[in-house]
Amino acid sequence: MLVFAASDKGGTGRSVTSANLAYQRALTGDHVAYVDFDFGSPTAAAVFDVPGAMRGVAERGLHSYLEGEVPEPARIDVWRQTEHPLLHARPNQSGRLALLPGDAGGGEFVTGEETLDRCVDLLLRLNGEFDLTIVDLSAGRSYAVDMVLAATAHPRMRYVPFRWLVFHRWTRQHVIAAAGLVHKEHGIIRGGVDRGHDEETLRGAVRFVRAAVPDPDSPLWAQGSPAQAAWMQSCDDSLRRLASEHRIGDSVVLGAVPLEPVLQWREQLITEEDVLSTQIANKETLEALEEIARRLTDDSCWGRP
Numbered sequence: 001m002l003v004f005a006a007s008d009k010g011g012t013g014r015s016v017t018s019a020n021l022a023y024q025r026a027l028t029g030d031h032v033a034y035v036d037f038d039f040g041s042p043t044a045a046a047v048f049d050v051p052g053a054m055r056g057v058a059e060r061g062l063h064s065y066l067e068g069e070v071p072e073p074a075r076i077d078v079w080r081q082t083e084h085p086l087l088h089a090r091p092n093q094s095g096r097l098a099l100l101p102g103d104a105g106g107g108e109f110v111t112g113e114e115t116l117d118r119c120v121d122l123l124l125r126l127n128g129e130f131d132l133t134i135v136d137l138s139a140g141r142s143y144a145v146d147m148v149l150a151a152t153a154h155p156r157m158r159y160v161p162f163r164w165l166v167f168h169r170w171t172r173q174h175v176i177a178a179a180g181l182v183h184k185e186h187g188i189i190r191g192g193v194d195r196g197h198d199e200e201t202l203r204g205a206v207r208f209v210r211a212a213v214p215d216p217d218s219p220l221w222a223q224g225s226p227a228q229a230a231w232m233q234s235c236d237d238s239l240r241r242l243a244s245e246h247r248i249g250d251s252v253v254l255g256a257v258p259l260e261p262v263l264q265w266r267e268q269l270i271t272e273e274d275v276l277s278t279q280i281a282n283k284e285t286l287e288a289l290e291e292i293a294r295r296l297t298d299d300s301c302w303g304r305p
Contacts, residue, residue: 001297002127002162003134004148006188008177010041010139013211014167016267017257017289019047022134023087023269024293026097030131034078035100035122037137037144039063042102044136047267049084050076053101061103065122066115066147073100073122086271095131111147119151127160132297141186149188153196163296164188164206165254170213170239179246182206207254207302209292214259218284254302255292260285 005018019034026032036044042061045053056063057074065073078097079090111119126133138144152162166188168178182188192202216232224232243249257263262270262281270289274281295301 001132002123002152002160003132003296004137004162004164005134005167006137006145006164006181007139007167008141008181009168009174012139012167012169012174013257013263014139015044015136016047016263017167017209017211017292018134018136018165019044020269020289021293021296022097022132023048024290025132025296026095027091028293029093029095031095031098031129033098033100033126033130033133035126035133035135036062036102037135037148038139039102039106039142039144040138042104042106045076045099045101047269048076048078048099049082049087049268050078050099051081051083053099056102056104056106058104061101061106063103063106066111066118068114068118075100084269086273087269098130100126111143111150116147116150116154119147120154120156123148123151124156124160141181141191145188146191149192149197150195153192162205163302165296166206166208166248167211168208168248170210170236170256172239172242175239175243175246175248178208179243179248183247207252208248209254210256212259212264213256218258254295255288257288257292258282258284 005014007014015038022032022034034044036042038044042056043054053076060070060072060074062073064070076099078099079087082088123133135148137148151157152160166178166182168174180187188206189199189202193199214232216229216236240249260282262268262274263285270281270286272286275283275286
């Protein structure tokens with residue numbers, strides 16, 4: 001299955017959360033590919049602690065491949081090339097975890113038929129080789145978003161299952177922006193239909209992930225004053241109404257990631273050791289990531305919008 005990770009704004013936790021989802025699925029034994037289509041800022045390797053590719057690779061990146069400069073894009077075996085001490089000792093029973101990095105110094109670019117054909121070729125090969133392929137897209141209504149909408153509507157990809165995750169933070173601006181990315185005139189749904197997608201099917205393939213969601217009842221916020229607690233609860237209630245009005249309410253949310261200092265400041269993979277041994281990460285965050293990773297391909301959890 002292909003999963004496209006999108007967001008209207010930067011800073012939504014899209015890349016770090018997607019990388020954690022890829023890691024969690026690989027731990028279960030699935031073979032997972034992570035494709036960095038964030039052409040303007042290809043920094044996924046930093047989340048996986050892979051040296052030499054923190055800002056993309058010098059040659060054979062995805063940008064070069066899609067423009068026809070190289071016959072095959074580079075692949076990084078995360079288990080072998082990471083500097084993360086826990087990942088380098090590959091966990092027992094884990095599946096492959098491959099990163100396809102972007103080009104250092106790359107950027108957004110207009111795509112043509114040849115570029116589209118190479119994108120389709122790549123996605124078909126990855127779908128055949130891996131159990132799950134997560135494609136991290138540039139923020140906003142980008143060329144990357146347009147390209148994969150066209151690619152998944154291509155006749156050669158008719159039987160390839162795909163889903164979309166749209167990331168947003170739990171704020172007024174991000175709720176409105178995420179809804180616009182999906183539902184507005186130039187959004188994912190209308191853009192997909194213009195390229196040949198069935199509207200109902202495409203809508204059914206889109207879910208939202210709320211990142212950095214404060215829990216007014218959590219111990220993290222328990223030290224606040226009664227006035228602050230009441231204000232936070234009021235904001236949360238207001239945001240829930242706003243999300244519902246903009247058609248991204250609870251019925252179309254696949255999961256929520258709690259406000260987590262490790263993800264805010266370090267943007268790293270969260271392991272069991274981070275929760276149990278060093279205790280730098282919260283158990284609730286790890287459980288949320290595990291749950292979303294499981295739901296990605298579970299039809300009974302995905303449901304209907």
